[in-house]
Amino acid sequence: MTRRMRIALHDFAGHPFQFQLSRALAARGHTVNHFYFAGDPGPKGRTGREESDPDTFAVTPLEIGRPYLKSDFVGRWRNDSALMSAVNTQDAVRRSASSAARMMIAHGRRRGL
Numbered sequence: 001m002t003r004r005m006r007i008a009l010h011d012f013a014g015h016p017f018q019f020q021l022s023r024a025l026a027a028r029g030h031t032v033n034h035f036y037f038a039g040d041p042g043p044k045g046r047t048g049r050e051e052s053d054p055d056t057f058a059v060t061p062l063e064i065g066r067p068y069l070k071s072d073f074v075g076r077w078r079n080d081s082a083l084m085s086a087v088n089t090q091d092a093v094r095r096s097a098s099s100a101a102r103m104m105i106a107h108g109r110r111r112g113l
Helices: 016-027 073-088 091-096 099-110
Strands: 006-011 031-037 057-062
Touching: 006 016, 016 031, 016 057, 057 073
Parallel strands: 006 031, 031 057
Antiparallel strands: none
């Protein structure tokens, strides 16, 4: 008998492979909530739910409400802090939180994010 897990996967960029992994884990019966930063300007995978996705798969885009410029060092640090705050406020993280997600949230709080 396979043990079913609750998995919160935070994929900063929203790359295709990470979405494929999340969908494959959900197809195996695990409950997966895939978080990604929607404001990252890079290429993305299939970021929305699809008709063929299992009920155990969810997607939660994270937003910070302002442009994200990777070339601006200070601005990037501020935006990374805002993103961590967005992760901390997501009830979905708490609901799907594995011990790893809870550790990520606790680390952000210790850093004052």
